[in-house]
Amino acid sequence: MKVLDSRRLTGPSLLLDRPGAILDISLKDSDTDRAAPAWRRAAARLLQAVGWPGEELACRHFAGGVSLAFSAPVDCLYAATDVNETAWALAVSELGLGPAVVFEDQVAALRKTITAERNPALVVLRDAARTRGLTFLIGEDQVSAGSGVGAIVWPAESLPNAGAVD
Numbered sequence: 001m002k003v004l005d006s007r008r009l010t011g012p013s014l015l016l017d018r019p020g021a022i023l024d025i026s027l028k029d030s031d032t033d034r035a036a037p038a039w040r041r042a043a044a045r046l047l048q049a050v051g052w053p054g055e056e057l058a059c060r061h062f063a064g065g066v067s068l069a070f071s072a073p074v075d076c077l078y079a080a081t082d083v084n085e086t087a088w089a090l091a092v093s094e095l096g097l098g099p100a101v102v103f104e105d106q107v108a109a110l111r112k113t114i115t116a117e118r119n120p121a122l123v124v125l126r127d128a129a130r131t132r133g134l135t136f137l138i139g140e141d142q143v144s145a146g147s148g149v150g151a152i153v154w155p156a157e158s159l160p161n162a163g164a165v166d
Contacts, residue, residue, distance in 0.1 A: 001035065001097060002026040004065065006085055008077035010138050015058040015069040021080035022069035023088055032066055034095055039068050042090035046083055049107045050114060074126055074138065075119040083110055121159040128162040 004024040011019055027035055036059045047055050052072060060067040068088065072080035086106045092098035122143065129136040129145040137144045144153040145165070154160060 001031060001092060003085070003088065006081050008081055009069065010074075010077065013069070015060055015067060016056060016071050018056075018071050019074045019077055020055070020069055020071040021077060021084040022067055023084050024065060024067050025088065026065045029064075032061055035091060036061070036066050036068065038091035038094045039087055042094065043068070043070055043084070043087035045103075046087050046090070046107065046110070049103075050083060050110050052083075073118075073123070075122045076114050076117045079110065079114040079117045082113055086110060119159075121161070122156075124162045125159055125165070128165070 002025065004026050006023050007021070009016060009020045009022055013020075013022070015022065025035065040057055040059070043057055047053060047070065056071040058069045060069075068084065070080070070084065072083070086101070089098065089101050090103065090106075093101045122138070125143065125145065126136045126138075134145050135147045135151075139156070141156050142153050143156050143159060144151050146152055152165065
């Protein structure tokens with residue numbers, strides 16, 4: 001069992017209709033039937049513990065592995081990748097294929113990461129753009145609303161108050 005990729009999903013994807021995090025895992029076909037349910041249990045438990053109980057879990061099997069994803073708040077997608085990697089570590093531990101993981105320690109660290117990443121201004125701005133039917137994109141350093149010549153772009157670290165944007 002090997003992690004092939006861990007990434008954030010900034011919008012709809014093959015597995016989810018909204019932002020989230022995804023892990024691609026290389027597995028023997030014989031391990032897939034045990035690994036995905038173990039991840040689901042661990043992810044559901046972690047999501048509850050970090051305050052994201054309503055998020056959607058999704059799995060997609062492919063030749064030689066599985067993709068494991070869940071939806072997450074748009075302003076905490078990097079933290080969501082940490083949550084997903086921790087869920088995988090818990091699953092591997094549960095299956096007896098990796099070191100023991102102390103759940104409470106992991107939850108405390110994840111909560112701290114989530115708190116540091118939260119960006120309420122981003123959420124409000126995204127919701128305002130959606131209400132107006134505008135494209136809203138989040139990048140590493142920039143955020144934009146609208147498209148083409150009408151797009152407005154801001155540095156991600158200094159977003160305007162949504163009420164001040166025409």
